[in-house]
Amino acid sequence: xxxxxxxxxxxxxxxxxxxxxxxxxxxxxxxxxxxxxxxxxxxxxxxxxxxxxxxxxxxxxxxxxxxxxxxxxxxxxxxxxxxxxxxxxxxxxxxxxxxxxxxxxxxxxxxxxxxxxxxxxxxxxxxxxxxxxxxxxxxxxxxxxxxxxxxxxxxxxxxxxxxxxxxxxxxxxxxxxxxxxxxxxxxxxxxxxxxxxxxxxxxxxxxxxxxxxxxxxxxxxxxxxxxxxxxxxxxxxxxxxxxxxxxxxxxxxxxxxxxxx
Amino acid sequence: xxxxxxxxxxxxxxxxxxxxxxxxxxxxxxxxxxxxxxxxxxxxxxxxxxxxxxxxxxx
Numbered sequence: 573x574x575x576x577x578x579x580x581x582x583x584x585x586x587x588x589x590x591x592x593x594x595x596x597x598x599x600x601x602x603x604x605x606x607x608x609x610x611x612x613x614x615x616x617x618x619x620x621x622x623x624x625x626x627x628x629x630x631x632x633x634x635x636x637x638x639x640x641x642x643x644x645x646x647x648x649x650x651x652x653x654x655x656x657x658x659x660x661x662x663x664x665x666x667x668x669x670x671x672x673x674x675x676x677x678x679x680x681x682x683x684x685x686x687x688x689x690x691x692x693x694x695x696x697x698x699x700x701x702x703x704x705x706x707x708x709x710x711x712x713x714x715x716x717x718x719x720x721x722x723x724x725x726x727x728x729x730x731x732x733x734x735x736x737x738x739x740x741x742x743x744x745x746x747x748x749x750x751x752x753x754x755x756x757x758x759x760x761x762x763x764x765x766x767x768x769x770x771x772x773x774x775x776x777x778x779x780x781x782x783x784x785x786x787x788x789x790x791x792x793x794x795x796x797x798x799x800x801x802x803x804x805x806x807x808x809x810x811x812x813x814x815x816x817x818x819x820x821x822x823x824x825x826x827x828x829x830x831x832x833x
Numbered sequence: 834x835x836x837x838x839x840x841x842x843x844x845x846x847x848x849x850x851x852x853x854x855x856x857x858x859x860x861x862x863x864x865x866x867x868x869x870x871x872x873x874x875x876x877x878x879x880x881x882x883x884x885x886x887x888x889x890x891x892x
Binding site: 640797805 | 852860863870873884889
């Protein structure tokens, strides 16, 4: 087993942002690891495995530090219902993406990724404009629609699930700290389905390289404990600014990777 | 996906505890960690160490 220091640091930084701003682990870390020379089969399944554990851990500690309250026993509380709806769209999306990959149905990758980047940029921009708006009205249909769009994006392999769902929750009036907790736990559940699918595929001859797993798990797991605490301590007005700003950065990162790097 | 059930959700109920903590506690009060939470953090560290031992055996 090998622990690679710079991978641990990168995983820690991106998971810190993912568990506190609800986005960026997959969207940010994947292109960086590709730039470091790692292959897709060394990166994608490992990020899914790591995100499955860190997402659940982060959700657990968000609950513990009271950024959100989730319930397992009936009656399931309303925050949990919203989380299950978001996770449900994500799980369907993962299955669709595997189905599309199985039948080798290809979309024009550049067009799809440009669309996702522009969508995230627009949402980040609207989020910045709405900063002054204190009380948004709860819009469940908007949340359901944006969860479906995020799921579709993930399903066609374009990424950007976290930013779209996160901004969708904020536009739907959910408190920023709670939205972060909901998206962390939902992504953990979605990634469990993703891992199960990859393991199923690996039975049909796909070989997964686990070299990065201990390093990414180490950085990610520590961040998944620290970030919910950070979310609790820092005032919500900070997250109101950080989340749309980070979404804008994610959009710029995707466009940079597509057209400059 | 229970969109109908979700649409009955009151926005005040989702995140109500986080809102109260934000408005009623100072940053220093929010920094205090309960003993129960510390036990759970310790449990997570034990889980991490156990997982790393498993990795060192199987990877």
